Amino acid sequence: MKTSRPPAFATWLLEWLALGDKNEALAGDLIEEFERRRSVAWYWRQVVAGILAGLAGELRAEWEEAGHVVAWTFGFAVAWNCAMSSYEGYVDSVSVREAMSGAAISPRFVIGARYPLGSAVVMLAMGIVLYLAILRSLDLWRFARGLSVGVMILGLEELGFRTVLPMRGLNLWRVIAFLWTWFSWLPLFVAVLLSMWTARPSWTRSSHRRPRIVG
Amino acid sequence: MVMLALIRLGDDAYGVPISREIEASSGREVSVGSVYATLERLEEKDFVSSRLGDPTPERGGRAKRYFQVTPKGLREVRKTRQALVSLWKDLPELVERRP
Numbered sequence: 001m002k003t004s005r006p007p008a009f010a011t012w013l014l015e016w017l018a019l020g021d022k023n024e025a026l027a028g029d030l031i032e033e034f035e036r037r038r039s040v041a042w043y044w045r046q047v048v049a050g051i052l053a054g055l056a057g058e059l060r061a062e063w064e065e066a067g068h069v070v071a072w073t074f075g076f077a078v079a080w081n082c083a084m085s086s087y088e089g090y091v092d093s094v095s096v097r098e099a100m101s102g103a104a105i106s107p108r109f110v111i112g113a114r115y116p117l118g119s120a121v122v123m124l125a126m127g128i129v130l131y132l133a134i135l136r137s138l139d140l141w142r143f144a145r146g147l148s149v150g151v152m153i154l155g156l157e158e159l160g161f162r163t164v165l166p167m168r169g170l171n172l173w174r175v176i177a178f179l180w181t182w183f184s185w186l187p188l189f190v191a192v193l194l195s196m197w198t199a200r201p202s203w204t205r206s207s208h209r210r211p212r213i214v215g
Numbered sequence: 216m217v218m219l220a221l222i223r224l225g226d227d228a229y230g231v232p233i234s235r236e237i238e239a240s241s242g243r244e245v246s247v248g249s250v251y252a253t254l255e256r257l258e259e260k261d262f263v264s265s266r267l268g269d270p271t272p273e274r275g276g277r278a279k280r281y282f283q284v285t286p287k288g289l290r291e292v293r294k295t296r297q298a299l300v301s302l303w304k305d306l307p308e309l310v311e312r313r314p
Contacts, residue, residue, distance in 0.1 A: 011275070025267070028277030029230035029247050035273065042244075050248025057252040061259070 006034040010047045017051045017149055017198070026050055048156070055149070055194055069200065073193040076127050120188055124150040127192050128199045137201035146199025150191045157187040216240070217253050218262065218292050221284050229268070229279040254282055262288030 014027050030050070034043050059066045128146040132138040220236040221228045233254075234245045257263040268279040284292070 024277050025230060025280035026248060026251055028271075028274035028279060029234075031275045031277070032273055033231050033234075033247070045244075046247055049246035050251070053246065053248040053252040057255055060256075 004035070006031055006043045007040060010044055013148075013152075014047045014050055016145065017054075017152070023054070048152075051149075051152070055197065059197065065200070066197070069197050070193060072131060073127070073189065073196055076130065077189055077192060080123055080126070120154055120191070121147075121151060123188070124154075124192055124195050128195055131196045132199060132201075135201055142199045142201065146195040149198040150195030153191040153194050154187070157191065217250060217257065218284060218288060221263065221282055222289075222292065226281070226283075228282045233282070257288065258282075261285055262291055 011027055011031065014030070015023050030043060030046050125143075125147055128143055128150075129138065132142055132146075216237055217233065220233050220240075223236060224232050230247050230250060234247045234250050237245045237250065254263055254265070258265060262285060263282050264285050265280050265282045268281055270276045270278045
């Protein structure tokens with residue numbers, strides 16, 4: 001499919017989420033190339049790859065800070081898991097009591113299972129708010145930036161593990177879950193980690209500390 | 216590959232031509248974002264320097280970022296070529312073995 005203009009939402013996403021000081025030049029390059037000969041699918045592939053490459057580059061360049069974020073994410077994931085298990089235990093006991101007393105609707109309908117996208121997004125949002133509050137850098141812009149990266153990663157994982165790979169005969173999700181049940185937390189862990197990494201305040205960034213562009 | 220593409224392109228080396236050069240030689244689609252990530256790493260090592268050009272309308276008013284190999288980068292390319300040439304010389308003839 002080829003239209004005359006690149007998808008505006010993709011360009012916005014790239015400029016909003018691509019990290020470092022290169023996003024303006026990168027967005028310009030993609031627009032220039034798209035208008036010559038490329039498709040909308042190519043443009044989207046490049047935008048997603050550009051955002052992921054930016055994240056990976058920053059993680060590599062700032063590994064000490066990355067260590068803090070990984071430790072925080074791990075602690076938060078464990079705490080969240082414990083809280084959810086206790087809550088589900090409580091809900092189960094309420095459900096049993098209600099079932100015995102003849103109530104029709106179980107509270108499980110309200111909270112759902114543990115891993116659907118909705119509860120993952122709630123977990124992401126809670127993690128970012130707590131992380132920024134501890135750093136005393138809580139503001140709406142950082143929160144929105146972190147949450148958009150997390151939701152994008154969750155969407156890509158959902159698409160990759162549950163749609164694209166099974167379609168190609170490789171059900172990686174089941175293989176991982178079979179090998180070690182805790183691996184089922186890995187995609188969510190990666191999403192939380194990258195969203196907190198994106199949301200972190202500018203004073204922790206190397207690009208903030210050392211400008212590199214000449215001229 | 217990125218350093219060689221920069222040398223081949225000379226003064227006109229920015230994201231689009233660099234990616235095309237690599238695509239042409241490798242025969243595979245290249246992510247422009249990954250090219251930028253590599254260039255940033257090379258810049259941190261002082262092998263490459265960059266400057267911003269003027270914004271142009273066909274790029275939605277966004278500026279180009281031009282890259283250039285530094286003298287230190289050029290020395291590194293020469294060293295790598297020497298290493299590759301000597302490794303290549305010592306290789307036995309590449310003949311496919313049948314199972």
